Amino acid sequence: MDKIRKCLFPAAGYGTRFLPVTKSMPKEMLPLVNKPLIQYGVEEAMAAGMNGMAIVTGRGKRAIEDHFDISYELEHQIAGTDKEWLLGDIRHIISECTFSYTRQIEMKGLGHAILTGETLIGEEPFAVILADDYCVTEGDGVLAQMVKLYEKYRCSIVAIEEIPREDTRKYGVIAGDLEAENLYRVREMVEKPDPAVAPSNLAIIGRYILTPDIFDILRETPPGRSGEIQITDALMTQARMGNVLAYKFQGRRFDCGSIEGFMEASNYNYTNVYKRPR
Numbered sequence: 001m002d003k004i005r006k007c008l009f010p011a012a013g014y015g016t017r018f019l020p021v022t023k024s025m026p027k028e029m030l031p032l033v034n035k036p037l038i039q040y041g042v043e044e045a046m047a048a049g050m051n052g053m054a055i056v057t058g059r060g061k062r063a064i065e066d067h068f069d070i071s072y073e074l075e076h077q078i079a080g081t082d083k084e085w086l087l088g089d090i091r092h093i094i095s096e097c098t099f100s101y102t103r104q105i106e107m108k109g110l111g112h113a114i115l116t117g118e119t120l121i122g123e124e125p126f127a128v129i130l131a132d133d134y135c136v137t138e139g140d141g142v143l144a145q146m147v148k149l150y151e152k153y154r155c156s157i158v159a160i161e162e163i164p165r166e167d168t169r170k171y172g173v174i175a176g177d178l179e180a181e182n183l184y185r186v187r188e189m190v191e192k193p194d195p196a197v198a199p200s201n202l203a204i205i206g207r208y209i210l211t212p213d214i215f216d217i218l219r220e221t222p223p224g225r226s227g228e229i230q231i232t233d234a235l236m237t238q239a240r241m242g243n244v245l246a247y248k249f250q251g252r253r254f255d256c257g258s259i260e261g262f263m264e265a266s267n268y269n270y271t272n273v274y275k276r277p278r
C-alpha cells in the first residue's frame with residue numbers, strides 16, 4: 001500500500017520548558033490563540049490527504065483524547081447560539097478522521113516514541129508531525145508538499161531549513177547532494193552536533209515521511225545523543241542505502257517548543273490566521 005493515510009504524533013514529552021502550565025496540561029494542548037498546537041498538526045495532515053491520526057501519549061495526556069471527541073454537554077449548551085460556529089473546525093476533524101492512541105511508558109527519545117507507534121501504523125509509509133514545530137505556508141502545507149515528493153521518490157523524507165550555524169546543537173543536521181531544486185539526497189545526518197563539527201547548517205524540522213522498514217531499524221538502533229534512541233540515527237541507516245531525501249520546505253516555521261517561538265507564533269497567528277467572530 002503506497003498512499004500515505006496515517007500521521008503519527010509523538011506527544012508524550014513533559015514540556016518542562018513551559019512549567020508550571022504543563023504540570024497538569026499536555027504541552028500539545030497549549031493554544032495559539034484559540035486552537036491547541038496539536039490541532040494545527042492534525043489539520044496539516046488532513047490537508048495532505050491523511051485521516052488516520054496516531055497519537056503516542058503518556059501519563060497526564062487525556063486532554064488530547066477529550067479534545068478529539070464529542071462533548072455532548074457542550075454541544076447541547078451551544079446548539080443554536082451564535083457561538084456554535086466556533087466548534088465547526090473541530091467537528092469537521094472528528095467526523096473525517098479516526099484517532100488512535102498508545103502510551104509511551106518510558107521516555108527514551110523520539111526514535112523510541114516513533115517505535116512505540118508501530119502498533120498504530122503497521123506496515124505502511126506514514127508521516128510524523130512534531131506539533132511544537134508550527135508551520136505556516138502560502139500554498140500547500142508542509143506535509144502536502146512532502147507527500148507530492150513521496151509519490152515521486154518513494155523513500156523517507158525529512159523537512160529541513162537553514163539555521164544559524166551556532167544553533168546546530170538544537171537539531172538533527174544533514175548533509176547531502178542536490179537532487180532537484182530544494183531537495184537533497186542525504187549522505188550524512190547527525191543529531192544535535194557541535195557547530196564546529198556539524199556537516200552543514202541544514203536542520204531537520206518536525207515533519208517526516210517514513211517508510212515502514214524504519215521500525216525494524218529503530219529496534220536495532222542503540223541509544224545515541226543524550227542516551228536516547230534517535231530517529232536521526234535510524235534514518236542514517238536508511239540514508240546509507242541512498243533512501244532518505246531532505247526537503248527545504250516552502251513556508252515558515254515557529255519553534256513552539258521554546259517560550260520565545262511560542263509567543264512569536266501566537267502573535268503571528270492572532271494577526272494572520274485566527275478567524276474572528278462574524
Ligand code: G1P
Binds near residue numbers: 171204231
Ligand atoms: C527532535 C529531533 C531533531 C529535530 C527536532 C526538530 O529534537 O530529534 O533531530 O531537529 O526534533 O524540532 P527535539 O526538539 O525533540 O529535541
